[in-house]
Amino acid sequence: MGRDLLLIAHLLLLVSWLGIDVGVFYSSFVMRRPGLSTDTRKQVRHVMITLDLAPRLSLILMVPVALGLAHMTRFGFLRYDSGMMDALLWALAAITVLWAVATAIVFFRRQVTPTASSVAAFDRFDWGARAVVAAGFLGLGLWSLFGEGPLGPDWLSWKATLFGLIVAAGLWIRVAARRYRPALMDLLENGESPERLAAVNRTIRGVYPAVLSVWAGVVAMVIISVIRP
Numbered sequence: 543m544g545r546d547l548l549l550i551a552h553l554l555l556l557v558s559w560l561g562i563d564v565g566v567f568y569s570s571f572v573m574r575r576p577g578l579s580t581d582t583r584k585q586v587r588h589v590m591i592t593l594d595l596a597p598r599l600s601l602i603l604m605v606p607v608a609l610g611l612a613h614m615t616r617f618g619f620l621r622y623d624s625g626m627m628d629a630l631l632w633a634l635a636a637i638t639v640l641w642a643v644a645t646a647i648v649f650f651r652r653q654v655t656p657t658a659s660s661v662a663a664f665d666r667f668d669w670g671a672r673a674v675v676a677a678g679f680l681g682l683g684l685w686s687l688f689g690e691g692p693l694g695p696d697w698l699s700w701k702a703t704l705f706g707l708i709v710a711a712g713l714w715i716r717v718a719a720r721r722y723r724p725a726l727m728d729l730l731e732n733g734e735s736p737e738r739l740a741a742v743n744r745t746i747r748g749v750y751p752a753v754l755s756v757w758a759g760v761v762a763m764v765i766i767s768v769i770r771p
Contacts, residue, residue: 545614551607559600560760566594567753573726574742580733587730595649601709602642605675606635608705618686618693641671669716672709680706697770701763708759714752721745 569590573583610631612618619627648664655661683703685691693699722745729738 545611548607548611548614552604552611555600555604555607556760556764559597559604560757562593562596563753563757566590566597569593570746570749574739574746576734576739578734580730583730587726595646598645599642601672601712602638602645604705606631606638608702609634612693612698617695617698620694621692641668669713672713676706676709676713678706679703679709682706695770697766701766704759704763704766708756708763711752711755711759714755715749718749718752722749 569586573586573590578586609618613627613631644664645668648661651658652661679702682691682693683699683701683706686693686699687696687703691699693702722742725738725741725745729742732738
């Protein structure tokens with residue numbers, strides 16, 4: 543029963559992550575349409591940011607679900623004491639749930655006081671935590687592929703490696719978006735002009751390769767899960 547529940551959670555998180563992210567991606571095109579009023583652009587941006595919360599939470603919660611499935615299906619961590627692994631995974635689940643709850647709280651707080659010190663502090667924590675997750679899964683996957691790592695079959699090791707790269711691509715999105723946000727705020731605060739719209743279009747194109755890399759990685763993980771080469 544526990545394994546089935548984790549598998550259901552795994553599938554639902556995958557649908558939430560990839561499916562809703564498509565809506566975020568599409569909204570970025572709608573928001574840049576010429577001739578829209580400032581109010582309309584702000585509403586579309588609000589929808590886009592709100593939708594983006596789902597993929598962020600899905601990625602966080604995928605961590606304990608994925609590792610829990612590897613443990614419960616006996617595809618990984620066989621050399622470790624089962625009771626110890628259960629305790630570690632429950633602790634990890636508690637930490638990631640708190641992380642997800644904090645992410646949602648900060649999201650709503652950001653709408654009211656975007657410059658609050660607590661928001662900036664959480665952003666630094668979130669960045670660091672995602673970097674740790676990226677490095678952890680990348681290391682776990684490569685260790686299991688080329689060494690004596692704890693994951694059993696190669697297909698699972700490849701999935702762990704891809705997940706680490708996907709999380710890293712998410713950080714790439716944030717870096718690329720640093721040039722996009724000022725251009726967008728200039729457009730929203732000062733109204734449309736050919737120059738402002740061109741600046742938004744030019745800077746957002748730097749974000750799309752990272753987004754498409756995340757999608758490609760997720761699709762690759764699904765394919766590997768099905769065919770299990």
